[in-house]
Amino acid sequence: GRPAGGGGNSGAVWAAVRDEAMGCTRCPLYKDATQTVFGEGPLDAPLMFIGEQPGDQEDLAGRPFVGPAGQLLDQALAEAGVDRARAYVTNAVKHFKFARRGKRRIHQTPDAGEVQACRWWLTQELDIVRPRLVVALGATAARAMLGKAVTISRTRGSAIPLEGGVEGWVTVHPSYLLRVPDEAKKAEERARFVAELRMVGERV
Ligand code: URA
Structure with a gap:
């Protein structure tokens, strides 16, 4: 495979890209959002998580996954034995819609x-961090990762080869787990999510 990211000048490159993203006008979402919420985490992370877009709290804080979905993600990662500090966390869309x-x-789903x-x-x-494994959380993230629309139920649970020898994985979005109305079903879905996180954690 290709060399791991995070080496050489990647910190300066990442900071320059993030600074540029702060002024992004590539789509209209910048007009109503508070700020661009860029990804964060170690630039040599072996693992990258892609969410959908910042939520209300992320939009205000300027950091990804700090609200309710982020808390659920943190808990699930801890249960799965995956260190969030080893992961770079970002979103498919960087302004709150x-x-x-x-x-x-x-919240409105980005188109x-x-x-x-x-x-x-x-x-x-992705070019800067060069993770070995990328996990798309939900359909929007999967669309961004794969460049096409896919069904979560049909794509989850096995590795999808991406460019450069990177392994892509698809699972549900933590917000989905927050919305499952039936408690038994919610527990079942949450356990499946944790099991998938454990599986990817064991591969990096
Ligand atoms: N949901 C996401 O997909 N990303 C965040 O950063 C927060 C909530």
Whole structure:
């Protein structure tokens, strides 16, 4: 395979790309969002997680996965024995897309054009970090990782070869687990998610 990322000048390159992303106008989502939420984590991480887009709290904090979905992800990673500090965490789309309902900002799923526009940044993160394994959390992340729409149920559970010998994996988004109404089903889905995280953690 190719050399691991994080070497040489990658810190300076990453910082330059992130700074450029802060002023991104490649799609209209920058207009209503508070700020670009770029990925974060060690630049030599063997593992990269891709989420969908920042949520309300991430938009305000400027950091990925710090809200409820991020807390669930942290718990699941801990249960799976995966060190979040060894992972680079980012999103397919780097601005929060929402609709206003009074004082509340309600999440809206980014469309294919927004995902495609934002792949510009994701591709550069992948080139800099060069993880061995990439995990797409949910359908939007899977679309960004694979460049096409896929069904989670049909793509999860086995490695998908990506460019450069990188292994791609698809699983559910933690927000999905938060929304499963039935408690037994929720526990079952959560256990499956943890098992998948354990499996990928054992491969890096
Ligand atoms: N959901 C995501 O997909 N990403 C975040 O950063 C937060 C919530």
